Amino acid sequence: MASQLLPLELIDKCIGSKIWVLMKSEREFVGTLSGFDDYVNMVLENVTEFERTTEGYATTQLKQILLNGNNISMLVPGGDGPQ
Amino acid sequence: MADTVQPKKTPSDFLGAIIGHPVLVKLNSGIIYKGVLACLDGYMNIALEQTEEYANGQLKNKYGDAFIRGNNVLYISAAE
Numbered sequence: 149m150a151s152q153l154l155p156l157e158l159i160d161k162c163i164g165s166k167i168w169v170l171m172k173s174e175r176e177f178v179g180t181l182s183g184f185d186d187y188v189n190m191v192l193e194n195v196t197e198f199e200r201t202t203e204g205y206a207t208t209q210l211k212q213i214l215l216n217g218n219n220i221s222m223l224v225p226g227g228d229g230p231q
Numbered sequence: 232m233a234d235t236v237q238p239k240k241t242p243s244d245f246l247g248a249i250i251g252h253p254v255l256v257k258l259n260s261g262i263i264y265k266g267v268l269a270c271l272d273g274y275m276n277i278a279l280e281q282t283e284e285y286a287n288g289q290l291k292n293k294y295g296d297a298f299i300r301g302n303n304v305l306y307i308s309a310a311e
């Protein structure tokens with residue numbers, strides 16, 4: 149029987165690779181995952197922030213961020229973002 | 232798996248590295264605060280010095296010292 153992989157173990161495997169983070173609001177982030185903690189606060193590098201507006205996506209580039217885990221709704225390993 | 236090539240950088244490591252440096256703090260409301268990170272805690276409560284408040288990309292206010300309650304923080308970014 150295959151051993152079970154816990155959700156946070158899956159995220160741990162994503163460290164060093166790209167990840168797509170979707171927030172509860174109309175906001176998304178794509179970046180390289182450097183690390184995270186038990187609250188899924190995340191350290192991301194070379195980040196693109198996407199904010200959905202009526203005219204499309206507004207993007208912002210950020211070198212390194214600590215993203216508060218409180219408003220994260222979904223993580224997509226290897227994801228390339230909404231565009 | 233324990234000895235992966237890339238170094239892990241947990242939120243605590245990141246915060247330890249940026250204390251005393253210029254940072255950009257974005258709130259859930261979209262308002263941005265730029266300043267020097269004086270200190271912070273596990274709630275992401277933040278004390279900033281030489282703070283500049285930006286709304287819609289425009290400078291709105293300046294504060295010598297500012298305290299930001301952690302529940303409003305969307306992210307903390309190391310300023311370039």
